[in-house]
Amino acid sequence: MDTIVNHPEALAVIVALPILGIVAKLFGASLRRIAKWYLYVAVFAVVIVMNSIFFPFIGGKDYFFRFAVELALIFFILAWAFEMREGEFAAHLRTVFKKPLVIAVSVFVLVFLLACLFAYDVHAAFWANYERGEGGFQMIHYYLFFLLLALLLRTDGDWKNIFKFSLVSAGLVILYGIGGSLTLSGFIGPWSGNANPPAGWLHKLIDTRFQGSLGNAAYVAPYLMFAMFFAGYLWIKRKAKGAMGIWSHIGYGAVIFVLLFFFYLSQTRGALLGFGLSLFVLVLYFIFAGRGSFRKWSLIALILLVAAAGTVYSLRNSSLVQTLPGGRLLQISLSDSSAQTRLWVWGEAWQGFLERPILGWGPENFTSVFDKYFNPNFFVPGQSTETWFDRAHSVYFDYLSETGILGLLAYLSIFVVFAWMFFSKKYRHEEASSAKTSSVVLRGIFLATPIAYLGQGVAIFDVLPMYLSLFLFLGFAYHYFYGQNN
Numbered sequence: 285m286d287t288i289v290n291h292p293e294a295l296a297v298i299v300a301l302p303i304l305g306i307v308a309k310l311f312g313a314s315l316r317r318i319a320k321w322y323l324y325v326a327v328f329a330v331v332i333v334m335n336s337i338f339f340p341f342i343g344g345k346d347y348f349f350r351f352a353v354e355l356a357l358i359f360f361i362l363a364w365a366f367e368m369r370e371g372e373f374a375a376h377l378r379t380v381f382k383k384p385l386v387i388a389v390s391v392f393v394l395v396f397l398l399a400c401l402f403a404y405d406v407h408a409a410f411w412a413n414y415e416r417g418e419g420g421f422q423m424i425h426y427y428l429f430f431l432l433l434a435l436l437l438r439t440d441g442d443w444k445n446i447f448k449f450s451l452v453s454a455g456l457v458i459l460y461g462i463g464g465s466l467t468l469s470g471f472i473g474p475w476s477g478n479a480n481p482p483a484g485w486l487h488k489l490i491d492t493r494f495q496g497s498l499g500n501a502a503y504v505a506p507y508l509m510f511a512m513f514f515a516g517y518l519w520i521k522r523k524a525k526g527a528m529g530i531w532s533h534i535g536y537g538a539v540i541f542v543l544l545f546f547f548y549l550s551q552t553r554g555a556l557l558g559f560g561l562s563l564f565v566l567v568l569y570f571i572f573a574g575r576g577s578f579r580k581w582s583l584i585a586l587i588l589l590v591a592a593a594g595t596v597y598s599l600r601n602s603s604l605v606q607t608l609p610g611g612r613l614l615q616i617s618l619s620d621s622s623a624q625t626r627l628w629v630w631g632e633a634w635q636g637f638l639e640r641p642i643l644g645w646g647p648e649n650f651t652s653v654f655d656k657y658f659n660p661n662f663f664v665p666g667q668s669t670e671t672w673f674d675r676a677h678s679v680y681f682d683y684l685s686e687t688g689i690l691g692l693l694a695y696l697s698i699f700v701v702f703a704w705m706f707f708s709k710k711y712r713h714e715e716a717s718s719a720k721t722s723s724v725v726l727r728g729i730f731l732a733t734p735i736a737y738l739g740q741g742v743a744i745f746d747v748l749p750m751y752l753s754l755f756l757f758l759g760f761a762y763h764y765f766y767g768q769n770n
Contacts, residue, residue, distance in 0.1 A: 301322075301325070301351055301352060301355055302355060305318045305321075305322065305355060305359055308321070314363065314367060315359050315360075315362045315363035315366065315367050316359075316360065316363040316367060316368075316436065318359045319355075319356045319357075319358075319359035319360040319363060319432070319436055320356075320436045320437065320442065322352050322353070322355045322356035322359065323352075323353075323356050323429070323432055323433060323436060323437070323446065324445060324446050324449045325352045325449075326348075326349055326352035326353055326356070326429060326752070327446065327449050327450045327453050327752065327756065328348070328449070328452075328453045328456070329345045329346075329348045329349035329352065329748065329752060330345060330453055330454075330457055330497065330498065330507065330748070330749050330752065331453055331456045331457055331460065331497050332344040332345045332347075332348045332497075333460065333472060333497050333499075335470075335472065339414050339415045339499075340472060340499070341472075341497070341498060341499025341500070342414060342415060342416065342417050342499070342747075342748075343414050343417070345748050345749075346417040346422060346748060349425065349429075349748060349752065350422070350425045353425045353428050353429050353432070354425075354428075356428075356429075356432050356436075357428055357432065360432060360435070360436065376435060377435070380431070380434050380435060380762075383762065383765075383766055384701045384704070384705065385698070385701055385702065385705065385758065385761060385762055385765065385766075386431075386434065386762065387701075388694075388697050388698045388700075388701040389427070389430055389698055389758060390427075391694050391697065392691075392694040392695050392697070392698055393423055393424070393426075393427045394694075395643070395687060395690050395691050395694040396420065396423050396647065396687055396691060396694075397420050397423065397424075398643055398690075399643040399644055399646050399647060399686065399687040399688065399690075399691055400419065400420035400646055400647055402643050402646070403643075403644075403645060403646020403647070403649050404640075404645045404646055404649045404652050405646065405648075405649050405652070406646070408646070408648045408649055409646035409647045409648055409649055412647070412648045413648065415674075416648060416674065416675075416747065417747075417748070418647065418648065418746070418747060418748070418751070419647050419648050420647060422748075422751075423647075426751050426752070426755045427755075429752075429755050429756075429759075430755045430758055430759050433446075433755075433756065433759030433760075433762070433763075434759055434762045434763070437759065437763060438763070438767065439767075440521065440767075443517075443760055443763055444518060444521065446756070447514040447515075447517060447518055448518065450510075450511060450514050450753075450756065451511060451514055451515055451518070451539060454507070454508065454511040454543065456497070457496040457497045457498065457504075457507070458496055458542070458546050460496060460497035461473070461494050461495055461496035461497060461498075461504070461546070462489065464476070464495065464496075464497075465488050465489045465492070465494065466485055466488050466489065467481055467488065472499075473495065474492040474493065474494075474495055474501075475488060475492065489549070490549060493549070493550055493551045493552075494546055494549035494550050494551075495550070496546070496550075498749050501550040501551060501552060502550070502552050502554070502555075502744050503744075503747055503749050503750065504546065504547070504550040504552070504749075505547050505550045505552035505554075505555030505556075505559075505740065506552075506555055506558075506736075506737060506740050506741075506744070506749070506750050506753070507749040507750060507753055508543045508544075508546060508547045508550075509547065509555065509558070509559060509562075509733070509736050509737065509740070510733065510737070510753035510754075510756070510757060511543050511753075512540055512543050512544065512547075513729055513730075513733040513757070515536055515539045515540050515543065516536075516540065516725075516726075516729045517726065517729070517730075518536060519532070519533075519536035519537070519540070520722050520725060520726045521726075522536070547559070548613070551613050552613075552740070552744075553613055553615070553622075553743070554739075554740045554741075554742060554743030554744050555736075555740040555744075556613050557739055557740070557742075557743075558735070558736045558737065558738070558739025558740030558741070558742075559736050559739070559740070560593060560739075561735060561736065561739040562732040562733065562735045562736035562739065563589060563732070564586075564589065564590075565731065565732050565735050566728045566729065566731070566732040567582055567585050567586045567589060568586065569724075569727070569728045569731055569732070570582035570585075570724060570725075570728055571583055571586065573724045573727065573728070574721070574724050578721050578724065600615065624661075625662070625677075626677050626678070626743060628659040628661050628662060629654070629659070629675075629676050629677055629681075630676060630677075630678060630681045631657075631659060632653055632654055632657040632658070632659055632676070632685075633650070633653060633676035633678075633681040633682070633684060633685035634681070634684075634685075635653075635657040636650075636653035636656070636657060636685040637684045637685050637688065637689070640688060641688055641689055642688045642689065642690060643687060643688040643690055643691065644683075644684070644685055644686045644687045644688035644691060645685060645686055646686060646687075647686050647687065648674075648686075649686060650673075650674055650675055650676060650682065650685060650686055651673055651674050653676075653685050654673045654674070655673075675745045676745070677743060677744060677745060678741065678742055678743060678744070678745065679695075679738075679741030679742070679744070679745055679746055680692065680741065680742065682745045682746075683695050698758070699734055699738060702734060702758075702761060705761075705765050706727075706730070706731055711765045711766070730761075730764065733757060734757070737750070737754065737757075
């Protein structure tokens with residue numbers, strides 16, 4: 285069986301990552317700081333593509349992320365043992381676990397692991413497989429990542445650093461995707477295996493869905509939505525003045541434009557709907573939270589947004605719109621083949637839930653649900669339909685069928701707690717009371733980001749790029765709500 289030790293690129297990562305920590309310690313870095321840097325390194329998991337190892341877009345990412353988090357945990361434990369004052373760690377840990385957001389995330393992870401324990405196939409639920417990798421073992425690493433973020437990243441500067449690394453990572457995801465789209469040697473892209481790709485670099489880039497280094501265009505859009513939040517936060521919180529301030533405006537504006545452009549090229553309709561919903565909520569928040577002319581312009585923006593959305597949708601079948609790159613984005617209909625296959629598989633997930641309603645069939649066990657409640661519409665002689673046998677292709681139906689009603693409610697409770705804290709004066713960040721436009725904008729995009737994620741989740745499931753970004757966002761939410769009191 286093909287194993288990780290047969291691949292020099294994997295061995296290089298295994299050897300290099302701990303050596304970096306040891307070298308940093310020899311040069312005087314604190315153990316806590318080294319642990320923090322491994323969290324920064326973990327965000328680069330999305331860039332890893334190992335052409336020869338298992339499923340090229342999954343295995344390498346999972347191993348890199350797990351190894352980086354494990355090293356962060358090891359150095360944090362060493363810092364606890366050798367650098368922290370007596371009782372410091374215990375006191376901070378008690379503080380962290382008293383917070384509602386941490387409790388909500390912890391309950392979700394606990395229910396997820398219980399679903400693994402009582403799964404139809406326990407081995408598959410906990411260890412997963414090389415094509416998806418999102419079992420209980422992986423969830424433990426996401427949870428450790430979240431806790432270590434809460435324990436180690438305690439200043440705005442720390443969060444600016446990890447967001448900057450995340451943007452570099454997003455840039456590398458895009459660069460890899462460009463290489464793959466242009467059929468460059470050594471890159472896997474949408475035209476790989478196609479004997480007759482389009483002529484010209486522009487057609488190669490825009491005549492298909494952009495998949496970056498993630499292997500699936502449907503993963504690119506939600507990943508880039510989170511990246512846009514990170515860029516927006518850095519833009520608002522920048523401290524540069526004068527000429528440097530102008531260049532920082534231009535720089536962050538350009539970054540968001542590039543992220544938005546490749547978001548568009550991914551042609552992911554579910555993500556577009558989620559993004560549109562988040563924009564609507566964002567402008568509504570500006571109207572209610574803003575003051576003076578900002579509120580007036582926000583109202584005008586809302587009217588224009590609704591008018592533009594209605595106009596574009598009404599023209600979706602025109603020849604002009606259909607000839608534009610990414611024209612499939614506007615082909616939204618329940619009669620569409622993609623929508624139909626989703627409805628069929630959601631029906632299977634619902635039947636699976638009814639049979640095992642409390643903790644479901646277990647993570648990575650949807651294949652059994654699909655087989656037992658197979659919808660014959662998937663098989664049409666002489667026609668080709670996309671058959672999704674291992675996922676319900678909806679975050680909500682996946683959790684419902686795989687972790688039961690307890691899992692779905694625990695998952696949704698995270699966002700209920702987030703919303704409660706966001707609107708509660710008790711947990712309001714000190715800048716939230718400011719009427720400054722920058723503070724209103726920051727809180728607006730902070731609210732809109734999980735709405736975009738939840739909206740796109742109707743039609744796609746979570747994998748590492750989304751999980752990593754989600755737990756990173758939740759870690760930041762912990763800092764945002766509680767950072768002033770830690």
